[in-house]
Amino acid sequence: MADILNITGLGRLEIIETYVYYDQPVLFSCQSAAGHLYLVVATDKNDERETWLYVGVSAERLNLIRSGAIDLHDAFAEPEDGFLLQEIIPYDDQIQPRMEPIQPDQISEDMLPVPGECLDLEIEALSMLSDAEEIAKSSRN
DSSP: OOSEEEETTTEEEEEEEEEEESSSEEEEEEEETTOOEEEEEEEEEOSSEEEEEEEEEOHHHHHHHHHTSSOHHHHHHSOTTSOEEEEEEESSTTSOOEEEEEOGGGSOGGGSOOTTOOOOOOSOOOHHHHHHHHHHHHHHO
């Protein structure tokens, strides 16, 4: 996985921060070319495919997740938009990856981070997120 991802249905995504890395990023935040923010986690890997969950987040919510005010389980189990995206990437190059919207109640608990597991970054809110939020607010006025 590179710092720039091309995801079916989401387009080009740039990784903002990697929170957990194991041979590749497995928990990270990213942003689309259009400015949409996502928190992403690897949920399943077997001999045939990898499965990933993407949850759209606002800049404010991402900063709350980063600070530990919202745990990782709830970040995925209680999405702001009411749904998540599940990406299934087969290892067989003949089969196309697929992205599908799913409801939180369609996700088994073993696919989610453990309840109470939090990020606790001792750094300021991402300034680019704060700036993006301010720009969005001023463009509405």
